[in-house]
Ligand SMILES: Nc1ncnc2c1ncn2[C@@H]1O[C@H](COP(=O)(O)OP(=O)(O)OP(=O)(O)O)[C@@H](O)[C@H]1O
């Protein structure tokens with residue numbers, strides 16, 4: 001897969017990037033600022049189109065799907081977490097969590113309460129997101145990314161705005177939940193400590209992807 005900004009003759013951000021990510025794997029993407037980490041995540045999530053090549057996900061070639069089918073697939077089978085939490089401040093915590101269920105026409109079935117308990121925020125159903133600490137907001141974002149049972153979680157520097165303790169807590173939670181429920185997790189991070197938890201490291205250097213095996 002190749003991504004050039006500014007058309008086929010434009011600057012190469014990713015050149016011939018290829019590979020597979022296994023179900024349930026925790027992959028960390030590293031590389032210097034501007035190397036293309038967010039671009040890679042956006043391509044994996046179908047939010048941006050490659051200049052050449054494609055992404056296969058759930059048996060489909062993402063960029064060959066009609067827009068509506070692509071949106072449906074993304075909504076149903078992916079969860080996204082951003083550095084800046086991206087909760088909707090005009091909705092309560094519980095309402096934020098109901099969104100992915102509503103968008104996918106899934107029944108609530110006590111899921112909101114269950115997921116708030118899993119991220120340690122049981123008493124926060126009626127809280128407003130902008131009244132929560134950064135760590136709390138990111139835990140809500142973790143619950144929102146997982147509540148509809150997606151196969152793939154994409155997280156772009158999810159701890160970038162958190163202090164060390166909160167960053168650790170959020171990564172541990174995300175890693176534990178993804179492993180417990182067999183979700184695939186692809187995370188961009190600058191933290192060596194976080195990278196150390198991953199099954200595999202993908203390094204972007206000079207628009208190329210290098211794989212580094214980690215783990216025990
Ligand atoms: N929409 C765009 N149009 C043109 N160039 C872009 C666009 N988005 C990103 N770029 C460029 O592509 C390169 C890779 O950007 P990207 O955001 O993927 O980097 P990154 O590795 O996520 O960096 P950071 O660690 O700072 O978040 C950068 O040089 C950036 O300026």
Ligand SMILES: [Mg+2]
Nearest residue numbers: 037038039156
């Ligand atoms: Mg980025």
